[in-house]
Amino acid sequence: MTKIDAGIEVRDAHLHNLRNVDVEIPRGTLVAVTGVSGSGKSSLAFGTIHGEGQRRYLESVAPFARRLISSAVDPQVGSIDGLPPTVALQQSTTGGxxxxxxxxxxxxxxxxxxxxxxxxxxxKGLYSDSFSPNTPEGMCPACQGTGTVHEPTEASMVPDPTLSIEEGAIAAWPGAWAGKNFHDILAELGYDLDSPWQDLPKRDREWILFTDERPVVTVKPTRGADQIQRNYEGTWRSVASYLTKTLAETQSDSLRKRVLSYMESRVCEVCGGRRLNPDALAVTYAGMPIDELGALPLDRVHAVLSAQDPAPNSAEDLLLRQIVPALQSALDLGLAHLSLDRPARTLSAGELQRIRLAAQLRSGLFGVAYVLDEPSAGLHPAERGAVLDICRRFIDAGNSVLLVEHDMDLVAQADWLVDVGPLAGERGGEVVYSGPVADYDADTPTAKALANRTLSLCDAPRPATGTLTLSGVRARTIDGLDVSFGLGQFTAVAGVSGSGKSTLVSTVLAGVLRESASAVADEGDEGDAGDDAADDAGSAGEAGWGVDTHAGFDAVSRVVQITQRPIGRTPRSTLATYTGLFDGVRKLFAATDEAKRRKWTVSRFSYNLKQGQCPTCGGAGTIEVELVFLPGSYTTCPDCGGARYNDETLEVTWHGLNVAQVLDLTVDxxxxxxxxxPKILRAVETLQAVGLGYLRLGQGAPELSGGEAQRIKLATELQRSRSARRGHTVYLLDEPTTGLHPADVALLARELNSLVDAGQTVIVVEHDLAVLAQADRIIEMGPGAGSDGGRIVADGTPAELAERDTATGRVLAARSA
Structure with a gap:
């Protein structure tokens, strides 16, 4: 390792898979932290270095708060000397x-x-809060600043009035116990549950659906002979009241979606969907009310505000001097296509991080260490120079930058390289090199990737076996586009950020495939992720897209859309449960002699059921630490130590392992x-095939990156595909290489090509040049972002695109052999 005079000195870092790492990192420089996925680089940069910086900050807060959060922030390091304050910008799929x-x-x-x-x-004396739809001073009073009014009606709550209550007429009722509770209360109150809803007296229907009364009755539920017979006091709530209360209070996206499906939604008549009150909407600047300015793409906002001529040193002048440079930073980072009013939940993790990155330039911090998590994600190779420029601006302002990055073109331009590995999981966790980038010469994945960045471009594509044709596509910035996709081919859709790639593939193409009578979407098998992917596509009416005609879709029997949405939102959703392999594991434990002697079934070995789970954490393995002034975080359960199960359940072993120890195994x-x-092994081998051998079977969803979540979904689909072919399948993936080291990209590309070699169709939205280079065909959108995009500027093999003067063509030509 190269010795440095002054810097950050890390001693005995042993978080996660780090093997008692010692490393010195210079300050005031651009340091690239690299390594294959799962090598431990994020554990070093974020968990250890930023974690220790965060811990030191939290030591300055009140003792009672420090006591609550001490276990939530544990960098597990011997010592770190020379550590400045740290600011971390990590990939996140949630924006608030x-x-x-x-x-x-x-x-x-x-x-x-x-x-x-x-x-x-x-x-008129309005303050800044008067222009916010999120404050009482600014919001439209009729819709509370949402722009939409949601109202439960009889038709929305009871979609089939020919059914009786007993037959499920009140579809809006919740499932499980809560719905049965409402049913039983009505029975105790003497309402007719057996006649068709439409035959009930109007006053009864209106009372059930809309009353504000909250009677409390003694419910005598009907239970099975083996169940405890116990009465309870039930409180009635009308169906409309239940829906409106749930909508106002739920934090669950899936529950919110369900509730809204039983309400009628319309644009607010008072504000016309503009969210603000009349006083705020009456004020204009640069000839526009604030909602109109907020709907413009950022490049137009920049142009409008730059054209203003305020009086020197006026409030207007001072504000514009803050706003215009911040907008320019956002444009430099490839965010020109976004608008200020764009919902954060619709943004990719890369877009969210770059927005936060641009915001940091306004903070004026000095002497801090910025820890950045792959800020190039979601950027076209031609746009990534802006990330380097931003990093240099941080350094010129007196700061340090640690860049966790996989783009070898960016890594090559760093001042210093810390490579963690050599491989992933248990075979990683060591610093294999720390020194100047130019001096790195070793037999490691990163050194090989740095030395071999020349691409071999495909010029002999697999022939298409058919064609999916869309005519007159209209969606967002796409207006009247005609496009076709070859069946039986690997097609990559490329283009600069905001050019319309994801809109074309993940929204329009996915939507037409879903609406096609012959296509059966498998997203429903993917839990929350499937629901979110379906939301991305939606129906044409709901999602605001449309096509004039489409052809060739009758050849498709299945569509699988794999996104980077989380596989779950809590530690209860794990790699083992999502892939289905844990079902097989629980069957093995239930089949042991000891389990049979105790008369335990597979249910006993589920951490989601009371009989087997740890009572303290409810089987989550963690407990959530919540503070009013800090984001909540998960910490290991103090009673089970993360095992999830109670002690009695862990007494049963299979091949010397209890069920918690199985969950603690890595895939490898x-x-x-x-x-x-065989069944369990098949799932394990598909996870290995996409480079996830380093993950643990019980690894919770909050610990997984978007790229890991997408590869888990892909592995799950590969497992299904290999066990049973079900006609022609179209696979849609949106930037599947996000978060992947070049060595892992090669594994992913191999698996995707295996699907195409087997006769299926793969269509990816992608920026990675290694993937683009080996595709059968590239469709490039552009030429720019937002209103300057939405068109096809090039279409052909990678070799053909390298001859075109487009953003993708130029970078392919520069990197080709």
């Missing part, structure tokens, strides 16, 4: 609540509202343990 927007995440909305309050024409370790269990 339902009202969170590009403007709120970037903090630009605050400045824009202040600008309107100080420089808008005839502001599981391949040896289950070598004689």
């Amino acid at each position: 609540g339902a009202r969170s927007t590009v403007g709120t995440v970037s903090a630009l909305s605050n400045s824009i509202r202040l600008l309107y309050s100080r420089a808008g024409d005839n502001p 370790e599981a391949a040896d343990v289950f070598v004689d269990e």
Whole structure:
């Protein structure tokens, strides 16, 4: 390792798979932290270095708070000397609540509202809060600033009035016990449950659906002979009241979606969907009310505000001097296509991180260490130079930058390289090199990737076996586009950020496939992720897209859309449960002699059921630490130590392992343990095939990156595909290489090509040049972003595109052999 005079000195870092790492990192420089997926680089950069910086900050807060959070922040390091304050910007697929927007995440909305309050024409004494739809001062009183009114009606709550209550007429009732509770209360109150809903007296129907009364009755539920017979006091709530209360209080996206499906939604008649009250909407700046400015793409907002001529040193002048440079930073980072009012939940993890990155430039911090998590994600190779420029600006301002990155073109331009590995999981966790980038010469995946960046471009594509044709595509910035996709081919859709790639593939093409009578979507098998993917496509009417004609879709029997949405939102959703292999594991435990002696079934070995789970954490293995002033975080359960199960359940073993120890196995370790269990082994081997051998079977969803979640979904689909072919399948993937080292990209590309070699169709939205180079065909969208995009600027083999003067063509030509 190269010795440095002054820097950050890490000693005995042993978080996760780090093997008592010692490393020195220079300050005031651009340091790239690299390694294959799962090598431990994020554990070093974020968990250890930023974690220790966070721990030191938290030591300065009140003792009672420190006591609550001490176990939530544990960098597991011997010592770190020379550590400045740290600021971390990590990949995240969540950007805040339902009202969170590009403007709120970037903090630009605050400045824009202040600008309107100080420089808008005839502001009438309005303050900045008067221009926010999220405050009582600014929101439309009729819709509370949402722009939409949701109202439960008889038709929405009871879609089939020919059914009786007993037959499920009140479809809006919740499932499981809560719905049965409402049913039983009505029975105790003497309402007719057996006649068709439409035959009930109107006053009875209206009382059931809309009453504000909350009677409490003694319910005598009917239970099975083996169940405890116990009465309870039940409180009635009308169906409309249940829906409106749930909508206002739920934090669950899936429950919110269900509730809204039983309500009628319409644009607010008072504000016309503009969310603000009349006083705020009457004020204009640069000839526009604030909602109109917020709907423009950022490049147009920049142009409008740059054209203003305020009086020197006026409030308007001072505000514009803050806003315009911040907008320019956002444009430099490939965010020109976004608007200030764009909901944060619709953004990719890369877009969210770059918005936060642009916002940091306004903070004026000095002497801090920025830890950045792959800020190039979602950027076209031609746009990634802006990331380097931003990093250099941080350094010029007196800061340090640690860049966790897989783009070898960016890594090559760093001042210093820390490579963690050599491989993933148990075979990683060591610093294999720390020194100047130019001096790195070793037999490691990163050194090989740095030395071999030349691409071999495909010029002999697999012939298409058919064609999917779309004519007159209209969606967002796409207007009247005609496009075709070859069946039996690997097609990559490329283009700069915001050019319309994801809109074309993940929204329009996915939507037409779903609406096609012959296509059966498998997203429903994927739990929350499937619901989210279906939301991305939606129906044409709901999602605001349309096509004039489409052809060739009758040849498709299945569509599988694999997104980077989480496989779950809590530690209860794990790699083992999502892939289905845990069902087989529980059957093995239930089949042991000891389990049979105790008369335990597979249910006993589920951490989601009371009989087997740890009572303290309820089988989650973690407990959530919540503070009013800090985000909640998970910490290991103090009673089960993360095992999830109670002690009695762990007494049963299979091949010397209890069920918690099985969940603690890595995928690679599981391949040896289950070598004689074909069904489980098949799932394990598909996870290995996409480079996930380092993950643990019980790894919870919150610990997984978007790229890992997408590869887990792909592995699950590969497992299904190999066990039973079900006609022609179209696979749609959106930037599947996000978060992947070049060595892992090669594994992923191999698996995707195996699907095409087997006769299926793969269509990916992608920026990675290694994937683009080996595709049968590239469709490039552009030429720019937003209103300057939405068109096909090039279409052909990778070799043919390298001859075109387009953003993708130029970078392919520069990197080709």
